[in-house]
Amino acid sequence: MKADFLQHLHALPLPPGGEYPHGTPFVQALAHGSLRVELFAPATSALGQDIQQPHAQDELYVVQRGHTAFWLDGQRLDVHTGDVLFVPAGTPHRFEHFTDDFVTWVVFYGPQGGEPA
Secondary structure (H helix, E strand, O other): OOOOHHHHHHOOOEOOEOOEOOOEOEEEEEEEOOEEEEEEOHHHHOOOOOOOOOOOOEEEEEEEEOEEEEEEOOEEEEEEOOOEEEEOOOOOEEEEOOOOOOEEEEEEEOOOOOOOO
């Protein structure tokens, strides 16, 4: 399996849906078993904010472009191109003050509720 970064990036935003009236800022790139890989570019939604809620699986973010402030369970981290972030299942998190070119791969994996520590 292969996910083409530029192909997926050019597909964003996807059509409006649910909480994204101006376009959906993520696209699924790969899936296999419990693994799901998405490309997420929050600026493409025209909302100006990241409205995601905690997810049921563990997540790994691999930042491709741009920079942002990342809130993880009340802690603020400065994030730049090349950074990798881990978010345990169910943990509140969001990107804030992201640049227009901010894009990250999101990898969801493992069982609902997350992997054991």
